[in-house]
Amino acid sequence: MSRRVSLTRSLLTLSLLAAAHAQADEATLQPQRLSIGSDLTYPPYTYREQGKPAGFDPAFMTLLGGHLKLQPQFVDTRFANLVMGVNARRFDLVASALYVTPERAAQVDFLPYLKSGASLMVRSDDSFRPQQPQDLCGKRVASIKGGSWIPKLAALSKDYCQANGQAPIDSREFPTSPEAAQALLAKAVDVQFEDAAVARITTDKLKGRVTISSSTLIYPVVIGLAVRKGNEALLGELRQGFSAMKQSGEYQALLTQYNLGEPSAAEIAQALGQNPQAAQ
Structure with missing residues (x-):
């Protein structure tokens, strides 16, 4: 047993x-x-x-x-x-x-x-210094393809920019963040919408050629x-x-x-x- x-x-x-x-x-x-x-x-x-x-x-x-x-x-x-x-x-x-x-x-x-969260990056020699997404009306905005903020920018463009008689946001997507940064340096876009930590390291790597213009986290x-x-x-x-x-x-x-x-x-x-x- x-x-x-x-x-x-x-x-x-x-x-x-x-x-x-x-x-x-x-x-x-x-x-x-x-x-x-x-x-x-x-x-x-x-x-x-x-x-x-x-x-x-x-x-x-x-x-x-x-x-x-x-x-x-x-x-x-x-x-x-x-x-x-x-x-x-x-x-x-x-x-x-x-x-x-x-x-x-x-x-x-x-x-x-x-x-x-996200930050806005611009060329250091540009007088354009956006602080928030509402400042992007009529501007060419670079982002990594598939960024979660892209639908938010599209909605903002329609509901805020165009609703208030301003030009829409021209969102342009790139396969990688470095390619978006290169477009910014080449003046193909006016601003880069980027993750805050990525934006910080990008400004360091580009040695002052770009700067973070926004002072608070965007879309945490x-x-x-x-x-x-x-x-x-x-x-x-x-x-x-x-x-x-x-x-x-x-x-x-x-x-x-x-x-x-x-x-x-x-x-x-x-x-x-x-x-x-x-x-x-």
Whole structure:
């Protein structure tokens, strides 16, 4: 009788272990690997340094992968193709300064982990010094293709600029932020609408040829890791790993290094289009 009970327990244990391995295999495309879609042209978040991925997101994902016992593998993908790529199973998740919006939340599942905003950049030798989006009426505005603020600028152009008898905003999208900056330097556009952290590093790299004209964050946003809709197995693992990063102090050290912040529960709820008061 005891031998039969022992055998039953052994079979149950093996069954549970097999289920756990099956869940892990289902969570990622390859066992023990975490493939990450990232636009490696977007410093300081994601870029290449000496041929290797560098910046906040690669550093964050390396630490997170360590907690998950998964080896990070970056797949360089242009920003506009990231959401489509994760849903097409070209990679496991997106880590590329992807802003959380209700529209995107309908397509992917998010793990919010950062807060940022946008800035306006102009040529240093130009007298044009916009402070807010309303100053862009009639101007040529460069942005990275797929930027979350582009629909907001389109709405502002119609509801504010044209409604008040001013010329519309001429939005021009570029595959990468450096290409948008080159268009600004070449006077092909009047201003570049850019993530605040990216704008800061761009002004440093261009050594004073461009400057940030806005003094406050524009359209404050929450940034999130994105996984394929319904991939609860991977999302759950990411949440556990993120919690471990917070407890170890690694997360706060990384935020301090890059001068970034953690979004509040209310800010996350608002970004997802939910009721912020319900998250407090």
